[in-house]
Amino acid sequence: MLEIEPFIALNIVNLIPSLMEFDSDLMEAAMEIAAARAPTRNICEVDRKRYFELTTEDLLNTVAIMPQDVKIQTLTQQFGLTEIDAKRAISDLESQAESSHLMMLQRFDSGEEGQFLLFKMAPNYEMSLLTAQATGSVLITDSGSRWQELVRAQHTNQGVVNYPWNSALQHVHSSPLDYQLLENVQKSQGPFATLRRLMKTTDCMILTNDRNAEKIKSISDQAKTLMNQIKDTTDHSNNCALTILSPEGGLYDTNVQRLLARSNCPRYEHQVRSIYGIGLPSQP
Structure with a gap:
């Protein structure tokens, strides 16, 4: 989160609160659906490690302002x-306290200062689909676990998933990192601009259900040429794997459809048109 803070400040990245915070009925229904889905959920090893690291970091930040004996007991x-070893770890923790952006340095009296944010991970799958359908957005994730959940939400025709725009998308399997954007918050031109244009054009075709074979072939040829150009001119170690799925009929979940029907949202898409996977782990 701290890495994308500059992009948030410049409105390149926009954060919105969970819709559940404004609708108690939606929160209750989504949590029930997520709880029912929990026994079948499979967390990939990369995500499991990431969750453990975040949980550990949060625990250490939480105990930082506690009494010494409580810190030792916790560790x-x-x-x-x-x-x-616990005392040594506490000493290291205290030496980093002032430089850490996420560590509390003083206690807050309840109800007077600060704020309490209740973060709910369980129904993220349901709320991702719901929010995307309510706003007409695509979904982007770097979570292998979430990706597998979304893949199962693809529309099938007699058990088969069809990809009408796959020939245009299959060549865009990686993208070099735009360091100019990361360092100066300015989009690079050249191959980066061409790649953005091709992806926008393809997304517009998917949005309007345009399956014109000549257009798709033209985009496919341009994408293939561009990716070969990028391959020859960039450092492969700086490339980020990219997977795009845009199935015929989109992605949807019957439980989410019921949530949308019960909501106060007057207009929404009946499916999510595309999902983008960035740097997904090779092993589930």
């Missing part, structure tokens, strides 16, 4: 450290 019980 010995939660991480199995000896008392000596």
Whole structure:
């Protein structure tokens, strides 16, 4: 989150609160659906490691302002450290306190200062689809676990998923990192601009259900030429794997459709048109 903060400040990245925070009925229904889905959910190893790291970091940030004996007890019980190792870890933690952006340095009296943010991960799958359908957006994720959930939401025709625009999208399987955008918050031109134009053109075709074979072939040829050009002129280690799925009939979930029908949203798409996977793990 801290890495994208400059982009948030410049309105390149926009954060919105969860729709559940404004609709208690929606929250209750979404949580029930997520709870029913939990036994069948499979978390990939990369995500499991990421969750553990985030949980550990959050725990350490939380105990930073607690009394010394509470810190020692927490570290010995939660991480199995000896008392000596726990004291050493606490010393290292305290030395980093002032430079950490996420560590509390003083206590806040309840109801007077600060704020409490309740973050709910469980129904993210349902709320991702719902928000995308309500806003007409595509979904982008770097989570292998979330990707597998979304893949299962693809529309099928007699058990088969059809991809009318696949010949245009299959060549865009990676993208070099735009360091100018990361460092100066300015979009690079050249191959980057061409890639953005091709992706926008393809997305417009999907949005309007345009299946013109000549247009698709033209985009496919341009994408193939561009990717070969990028391959010859960029460092492969700086490329980010990209997977785009735009199935015929889009992606949807019957439970989410019911949530939308019960909501106060007057207009919404009946499916999500595309999902983009960035840097997905090779192993589930």
